[in-house]
Amino acid sequence: MGNSRLTVREIARLAGVSVATVSRVSNGTGQVSEEMRRRVLEAIEKHGYRPDHLGRALAAGRHGALGLVFPGLSGPYFTELIQGFESEAVPSRASVHILCTHLRSDSDQQVLEMGRRVDGVAVIGGTISELALLRLAEMVPVVVVAGTGPGAVPSVRADNAGSMAMLTRHLLVEHELTDLVFVGNPEGSPDVSERWAAFLAAHRSVGVTPPAAPIAVSMQQADGVLAAEQLLRGDPRPAGVVCANDEIALGVLVGALGRGLRVPQDVVITGFDDAPVAALVNPALTTVRQPVRELAAEAARLILTAVSEPERASSGDVVLPTELVLRRSCGCPANLTAGGSGS
Amino acid sequence: MGNSRLTVREIARLAGVSVATVSRVSNGTGQVSEEMRRRVLEAIEKHGYRPDHLGRALAAGRHGALGLVFPGLSGPYFTELIQGFESEAVPSRASVHILCTHLRSDSDQQVLEMGRRVDGVAVIGGTISELALLRLAEMVPVVVVAGTGPGAVPSVRADNAGSMAMLTRHLLVEHELTDLVFVGNPEGSPDVSERWAAFLAAHRSVGVTPPAAPIAVSMQQADGVLAAEQLLRGDPRPAGVVCANDEIALGVLVGALGRGLRVPQDVVITGFDDAPVAALVNPALTTVRQPVRELAAEAARLILTAVSEPERASSGDVVLPTELVLRRSCGCPANLTAGGSGS
DNA sequence: TTGAAAGCGATACCAT
DNA sequence: ATGGTATCGCTTTCAA
Numbered sequence: 049m050g051n052s053r054l055t056v057r058e059i060a061r062l063a064g065v066s067v068a069t070v071s072r073v074s075n076g077t078g079q080v081s082e083e084m085r086r087r088v089l090e091a092i093e094k095h096g097y098r099p100d101h102l103g104r105a106l107a108a109g110r111h112g113a114l115g116l117v118f119p120g121l122s123g124p125y126f127t128e129l130i131q132g133f134e135s136e137a138v139p140s141r142a143s144v145h146i147l148c149t150h151l152r153s154d155s156d157q158q159v160l161e162m163g164r165r166v167d168g169v170a171v172i173g174g175t176i177s178e179l180a181l182l183r184l185a186e187m188v189p190v191v192v193v194a195g196t197g198p199g200a201v202p203s204v205r206a207d208n209a210g211s212m213a214m215l216t217r218h219l220l221v222e223h224e225l226t227d228l229v230f231v232g233n234p235e236g237s238p239d240v241s242e243r244w245a246a247f248l249a250a251h252r253s254v255g256v257t258p259p260a261a262p263i264a265v266s267m268q269q270a271d272g273v274l275a276a277e278q279l280l281r282g283d284p285r286p287a288g289v290v291c292a293n294d295e296i297a298l299g300v301l302v303g304a305l306g307r308g309l310r311v312p313q314d315v316v317i318t319g320f321d322d323a324p325v326a327a328l329v330n331p332a333l334t335t336v337r338q339p340v341r342e343l344a345a346e347a348a349r350l351i352l353t354a355v356s357e358p359e360r361a362s363s364g365d366v367v368l369p370t371e372l373v374l375r376r377s378c379g380c381p382a383n384l385t386a387g388g389s390g391s
Numbered sequence: 392m393g394n395s396r397l398t399v400r401e402i403a404r405l406a407g408v409s410v411a412t413v414s415r416v417s418n419g420t421g422q423v424s425e426e427m428r429r430r431v432l433e434a435i436e437k438h439g440y441r442p443d444h445l446g447r448a449l450a451a452g453r454h455g456a457l458g459l460v461f462p463g464l465s466g467p468y469f470t471e472l473i474q475g476f477e478s479e480a481v482p483s484r485a486s487v488h489i490l491c492t493h494l495r496s497d498s499d500q501q502v503l504e505m506g507r508r509v510d511g512v513a514v515i516g517g518t519i520s521e522l523a524l525l526r527l528a529e530m531v532p533v534v535v536v537a538g539t540g541p542g543a544v545p546s547v548r549a550d551n552a553g554s555m556a557m558l559t560r561h562l563l564v565e566h567e568l569t570d571l572v573f574v575g576n577p578e579g580s581p582d583v584s585e586r587w588a589a590f591l592a593a594h595r596s597v598g599v600t601p602p603a604a605p606i607a608v609s610m611q612q613a614d615g616v617l618a619a620e621q622l623l624r625g626d627p628r629p630a631g632v633v634c635a636n637d638e639i640a641l642g643v644l645v646g647a648l649g650r651g652l653r654v655p656q657d658v659v660i661t662g663f664d665d666a667p668v669a670a671l672v673n674p675a676l677t678t679v680r681q682p683v684r685e686l687a688a689e690a691a692r693l694i695l696t697a698v699s700e701p702e703r704a705s706s707g708d709v710v711l712p713t714e715l716v717l718r719r720s721c722g723c724p725a726n727l728t729a730g731g732s733g734s
Numbered sequence: 735t736t737g738a739a740a741g742c743g744a745t746a747c748c749a750t
Numbered sequence: 751a752t753g754g755t756a757t758c759g760c761t762t763t764c765a766a
Contacts (some may be wrong), residue, residue, distance in 0.1 A: 051496040055743055062680025078746090079751055096529065102449045102506040103743025113488075113508075121470040125499050134491050135433065136693065138501065143508055145456075148477050165456075165486055165739055183439065215754040273671040298645075299668065305648045306673025325642065328616040357690055373756045398759055409737045414761055446759025447744045621761090733737060 063091035113143045115169035120150030123295045124323045132344030156180035158228035163187040168351035173238040189354035191347045195238035204366045208242035211336040211370040216250035232292020233264040251385040272299020294319035312379040397587040405432035456486045458512035463493030466638040467666045478679045484634020487635030499523035506530040512695035516581040532697035534690045553587035554679040554713040559593035568630040575635020576607035625732035637662035674719035
């Protein structure tokens with residue numbers, strides 16, 4: 049940690065120039081003579097000087113950092129989300145702070161704390177209280193991702209309802225399945241809540257009685273395996289299992305195949321997200337494609353804009369389109385869609 | 392963003408006290424009379440003041456942040472890693488900065504940049520150049536996770552070799568399988584490199600000729616499905632598929648089941664990591680348990696210690712134990728181990 | 735107990 | 751083109 053004590057002043061002294069000149073050289077701003085520039089760069093190189101971000105940020109009145117708040121990491125969904133956010137933030141010279149609220153009782157406080165360390169925050173829907181969200185929004189620009197914000201807090205989400213309604217109607221009408229179950233916890237997130245609501249609405253729109261309640265589990269593959277155990281054991285087995293995401297669906301699929309059931313002949317399974325593996329399993333998974341990466345990237349862009357050009361700060365809701373992807377697990381033939389199950 | 396302009400000075404003015412007193416109250420340091428404390432707290436509450444982290448950090452000469460550098464997020468492994476790190480850092484009032492190096496050409500520069508924004512960094516093995524790592528280590532305390540550092544850079548990793556050797560010998564000797572393949576890319580990470588090396592060494596130690604090369608794929612479930620397609624199609628089908636992690640193994644499992652093969656009768660499959668879902672699939676997956684969360688937590692602790700007590704900074708390698716978990720996918724009976732495949 | 739003032743590291747304005 | 755210096759928000763001596 050030899051050169052960590054290096055400051056502008058020190059470099060200025062070593063190069064025999066003023067701190068102003070060092071600053072100009074290291075930022076490429078202002079006019080500096082070739083001679084000076086050379087002397088300064090030499091000193092910088094020689095001692096491996098890199099300006100401390102704190103001083104910079106304080107002088108600039110900007111942290112150069114964005115925050116990302118999510119419940120906990122689980123599965124490809126959050127993976128994509130983080131990467132989408134990060135890949136948009138870093139090129140804009142903003143570092144990314146993360147905060148997992150799950151398994152933490154003081155998340156509201158932690159989030160407000162974060163509000164003083166970053167220039168803007170993206171909060172995944174359903175992770176903190178509305179009050180904390182509003183307070184946070186008073187400090188820095190905030191965008192809710194996969195949910196809707198209270199008050200004038202803008203949001204970016206996917207069109208859950210449209211595609212879930214299409215999917216459900218497809219199962220009820222095209223495949224004439226009237227005994228569907230929904231696996232996922234609507235209380236868990238705004239996304240699942242919307243999907244469950246659309247699932248119910250679709251039933252009503254075609255005059256079929258929906259199940260009274262969802263199988264409320266969380267969003268991981270293991271939960272799907274457990275749900276399968278519960279659902280597929282009994283004799284009155286559901287004709288179709290509509291899952292809140294692909295992870296659950298894959299778990300149910302593994303559970304079904306593992307106990308010797310044929311999919312889709314014995315039971316139909318559908319997911320949501322169109323994770324990479326969905327197209328590859330056998331049978332390929334019918335699901336809804338959702339632009340998760342783009343969702344997060346858009347959130348990052350909104351925040352960056354709000355930071356650099358406050359007057360252009362949006363306050364509306366961005367809803368990105370989703371797409372129904374019919375593959376074999378719902379009973380459709382293999383080659384139905386372009387993005388289908390492959391060769 | 393109403394109160395974002397609030398500073399100590401402003402609060403001091405509003406409360407009719409000095410900035411020093413405000414600082415003392417908001418930090419709980421020093422002696423302040425009840426009367427003063429009340430006045431200050433009132434002003435703080437009323438205007439929702441929260442000290443800006445920049446000023447604080449600059450005065451303290453510490454960022455109050457740790458960095459975490461990883462290639463890219465994929466699967467439960469990185470999920471666990473991040474959460475383990477975060478859950479150790481946040482209670483110590485350190486925020487977590489992340490950086491994905493994958494899909495980024497200037498990662499070495501980005502990492503050095505990060506070195507000026509945080510108090511210490513954990514770098515996943517194999518993500519940046521040794522040179523960058525050494526330069527980073529000159530700025531702040533650094534720990535390599537899942538790999539070994541160059542020079543005196545300390546590291547935290549799991550005992551890959553021991554358990555992989557046991558697992559391989561178990562397949563070769565107990566189950567008498569002499570035709571094993573290894574799925575995973577040793578070039579991809581130090582972890583996989585060690586596992587492949589141990590796989591080879593175990594073959595030699597029992598006098599069986601190992602395969603000439605691994606099936607080099609990356610670490611996701613989709614890669615496993617693709618590998619299965621390639622491996623299990625042909626007639627001279629391998630007797631056992633040893634996968635570099637559980638994700639790949641699950642992909643291979645799905646691929647095998649999907650094409651009507653029985654596991655373990657027709658083909659044996661093993662993983663590495665003991666992800667939650669490994670115990671739940673049917674057949675349950677034989678794998679190696681690795682304390683990923685603990686690995687990351689230990690890294691965070693090492694860095695935090697190095698930051699707060701430089702004299703105690705360690706420079707050794709921590710190797711956490713792993714454990715062979717025998718379940719049904721290798722051909723063992725269901726009830727072999729305590730942590731086994733359940734009822 | 736309280737306040738005035740000196741930094742922390744870097745930037746940028748204003749003279750020169 | 752270059753240098754001196756005020757400034758960012760906060761903490762922490764040092765005096766009173």
